[in-house]
Amino acid sequence: MDLAEAQAMPREGMDYDVVIVGAGPAGLSAAIRLKQLNPDLGVVVVEKGSEVGAHILSGAVIDPIGLDRLIPDWREDPDAPLKTPVTDDRFYVLGPAGGVRLPNALMPGLMSNHGAYIASLGNVARWLGARAEALGVEIYPGFAAAEVLYGDNGEVVGVATGDMGVSKTGDVKDGFTRGMELRGKYVLFGEGARGSLSKQLIKRFALDADREPQKFGIGLKELWQVAPEKHRPGLVQHSFGWPLDMKTGGGSFLYHFEDNLVAVGFVVHLNYENPTLSPFDEFQRFKQHPLVRDTFVGGKRISYGARAITEGGWQSVPKLSFPGGALIGCAAGFVNVPRIKGSHNAVLSGMLCAEHVVAALAEGRANDELRSYEDAWRESAIGKDLKRVRNVKPLWSKFGTAVGVALGGLDMWTNQLFGGSFFGTLKHGKPDYASLKRIDQVKPITYPKPDGVVSFDKLSSVFLSATNHEEDQPSHLRLTDPSIPVDRNLPLYGEPARLYCPAGVYEVVYADPEARTDPRFVINAQNCVHCKTCDIKDPSQNITWVTPEGGGGPNYPNM
Numbered sequence: 001m002d003l004a005e006a007q008a009m010p011r012e013g014m015d016y017d018v019v020i021v022g023a024g025p026a027g028l029s030a031a032i033r034l035k036q037l038n039p040d041l042g043v044v045v046v047e048k049g050s051e052v053g054a055h056i057l058s059g060a061v062i063d064p065i066g067l068d069r070l071i072p073d074w075r076e077d078p079d080a081p082l083k084t085p086v087t088d089d090r091f092y093v094l095g096p097a098g099g100v101r102l103p104n105a106l107m108p109g110l111m112s113n114h115g116a117y118i119a120s121l122g123n124v125a126r127w128l129g130a131r132a133e134a135l136g137v138e139i140y141p142g143f144a145a146a147e148v149l150y151g152d153n154g155e156v157v158g159v160a161t162g163d164m165g166v167s168k169t170g171d172v173k174d175g176f177t178r179g180m181e182l183r184g185k186y187v188l189f190g191e192g193a194r195g196s197l198s199k200q201l202i203k204r205f206a207l208d209a210d211r212e213p214q215k216f217g218i219g220l221k222e223l224w225q226v227a228p229e230k231h232r233p234g235l236v237q238h239s240f241g242w243p244l245d246m247k248t249g250g251g252s253f254l255y256h257f258e259d260n261l262v263a264v265g266f267v268v269h270l271n272y273e274n275p276t277l278s279p280f281d282e283f284q285r286f287k288q289h290p291l292v293r294d295t296f297v298g299g300k301r302i303s304y305g306a307r308a309i310t311e312g313g314w315q316s317v318p319k320l321s322f323p324g325g326a327l328i329g330c331a332a333g334f335v336n337v338p339r340i341k342g343s344h345n346a347v348l349s350g351m352l353c354a355e356h357v358v359a360a361l362a363e364g365r366a367n368d369e370l371r372s373y374e375d376a377w378r379e380s381a382i383g384k385d386l387k388r389v390r391n392v393k394p395l396w397s398k399f400g401t402a403v404g405v406a407l408g409g410l411d412m413w414t415n416q417l418f419g420g421s422f423f424g425t426l427k428h429g430k431p432d433y434a435s436l437k438r439i440d441q442v443k444p445i446t447y448p449k450p451d452g453v454v455s456f457d458k459l460s461s462v463f464l465s466a467t468n469h470e471e472d473q474p475s476h477l478r479l480t481d482p483s484i485p486v487d488r489n490l491p492l493y494g495e496p497a498r499l500y501c502p503a504g505v506y507e508v509v510y511a512d513p514e515a516r517t518d519p520r521f522v523i524n525a526q527n528c529v530h531c532k533t534c535d536i537k538d539p540s541q542n543i544t545w546v547t548p549e550g551g552g553g554p555n556y557p558n559m
C-alpha cells in the first residue's frame, strides 16, 4: 500500500462535547472547570508528550491566583506539588565581574513574589491531570493533534491525531495506524507558545489582524541538585545585563525549592540582532558569573531543556474565538513579561473559556463562535495583569537594557500609582524573525569552552532532556524551500539555526571542512526538544514545526 492509499483509509472517530488540545495548565484548567460546572459533559484532552508534564518546561514561580479560583482548597491536598513559598526575592543587574542588587523598595508592587510558590510546572500539570481524571476527563498522552478538522461552513469541528507508522522516506511501514478523529461541539487549543495548530488557526481566521506581532523569547533551563549548605529554599533571584550586551533583551532566573533543588534558567528575547549569538552559550556563560557559579560547584545537573515563551502581551494577544473553538493559555500569549509569569493566566484563561463554553452548550449551541469569551478577557484578571505592563517589552526593545528597563520600571510605577501610562500603548514593531542583521554588519560573538563543572556542551545537555523520537519517520521540521538554508541564510546570516537551536538539531556540514566546500544543511530532527524557536526565528520563515509521531520529544521529569 502506498502512502496516498493509506491516508485515504477512513479514520476512526469519537464525539465529545469539548475537545482540548494540550495538557498544560491552560488545557487542564479548562477541563476541570468544564466538569465542575457540568459533570455530564464529555471532555477529552490530547497531549503530545509521552505523559502529562513530559513537555512542560517553565521556571517556575507560580502566582496562585488561578489555582485559588480553580481548586480553592488546593493547599489541603497533600499531592499538590507547590510546597515552597517564596521567602526571599532578589533582583540584580550584572556586569562581567559583579552585580548590583536593586532594592526591593524600588520595585513596583506587582513585581513582588510574596505569596507565590516555587515549583515544577510539569509536576503541577501532572497533579492537575490527576484531578481532571478524577472528575471524569479523558486524557490521552502520547497523541499529538496533527490536523484541525473543519465542517461544511469552515467551522472547527475537531482535531485528528497523527498517523503512526510512516517511514522517513514516506513509505508505509508495518503496523501503520491511521490517526483518530476527535470531534467536539467546541475545540479548545491550549498548545502553549507557538502552537502548531494554533498558528494555522491564527492565519486561517486572521485572528491577529489589527494586533501587534506576537513576540517571543527562548528560555533555557537546567535543574540542579545542589550541595545542602548552598541551598536556600524559598530564594528567588532574577538578573538582567551580563552576559548579554545592552541591546539584547533577556535575563536569568534562579529558584531554590524543595529537596536541594535549584531551577536555573536564562531567557533571550528573540528579537536579538546578532546572528552569531547562541542563547545556549549565553546561558552556559551566565552560570560562570561570580555571583552564581558557586551555587553549582559540587552539585549535580539533573535535567536540561528549552522552550519558547510569549512576550507580546496585551497588544499582541490575537482574537481568541473563531467558529467552533478558541485559543487558551500561551497559545494566545498571556505571559506577563516583567514578572516572567504566564501559568496563572493560563489557568485563568482555561477557566474563563470553560465558563463561556458551558453557557453556550446550555443554550444548545455548538460549533459557533465563543465571542463572549473574546469580549470578556480584557476586563478579567488576565487583562488587568497584562495591561499595566504592556509597555515594558516595547520600551526594552526600543531603548535597550539600561534605559529601556528603567523606563519600563517607571511605567509600571505610573500604572500602579495613577492607573495609566504616559506612553499610551506602545507598538512592538517588527516580528522577531525580521530583527537579524547581516553577518557582515555585526561583531561575531565567541564563547568560552564549557568547563564541565558548571557549564556544558549542547549534546550532553540534550541527553539530560531524555529526548526520544522514532527515528524512521518523516522530519517534523519542514523546509518550505530546501535550498534557502545554504543559498540564502548561510551567506547572509551564517545560518543562525546552528546557534539558536538549543538542541543542536541544525548543522551545516562541508565536504571539506577546512576549505568550506559544498555546504549541506543537516537536520537531526530526533534531538528536537519542541521549543519552537526555529519556527519563530528563522529569518526566511522557511521552517515549519509540525507534530512528530505522538509521544516523541523530551521526557522532562520535573521541569
Ligand SMILES: Cc1cc2nc3c(=O)[nH]c(=O)nc-3n(C[C@H](O)[C@H](O)[C@H](O)COP(=O)(O)OP(=O)(O)OC[C@H]3O[C@@H](n4cnc5c(N)ncnc54)[C@H](O)[C@@H]3O)c2cc1C
Pocket (backbone or CB within 6 Å): 021, 022, 023, 024, 025, 026, 027, 046, 047, 048, 049, 053, 055, 056, 057, 058, 059, 060, 061, 062, 063, 121, 143, 144, 145, 146, 190, 191, 192, 193, 195, 196, 197, 218, 219, 220, 221, 265, 267, 307, 308, 309, 328, 329, 330, 331, 334, 335, 340, 341, 342, 343, 344, 346, 547
Ligand atoms: C523558561 C521559562 C520560564 C518560565 N517561568 C515562569 C514562571 O516562573 N512562572 C510562570 O507562571 N510562568 C512561567 N513561564 C511561562 C509558563 O510556562 C507558561 O505561561 C505556561 O506554561 C503556559 O501554559 P499553557 O498550558 O498555555 O502551555 P504549556 O505549558 O506550554 O502546555 C501546552 C501543552 O500542550 C501540549 N501540546 C502542544 N501542542 C500539542 C498538539 N498539537 N497536540 C497535543 N498536545 C500538544 C504540549 O506538549 C504541552 O504539554 C515560563 C516559561 C518559560 C519558557
Ligand code: SF4
Pocket (backbone or CB within 6 Å): 477, 500, 501, 502, 503, 504, 505, 527, 528, 529, 530, 531, 532, 533, 534, 535, 545
Ligand atoms: S529544532 Fe526547532 S523546535 Fe526543535 S529544539 Fe531546535 S529550535 Fe527548538
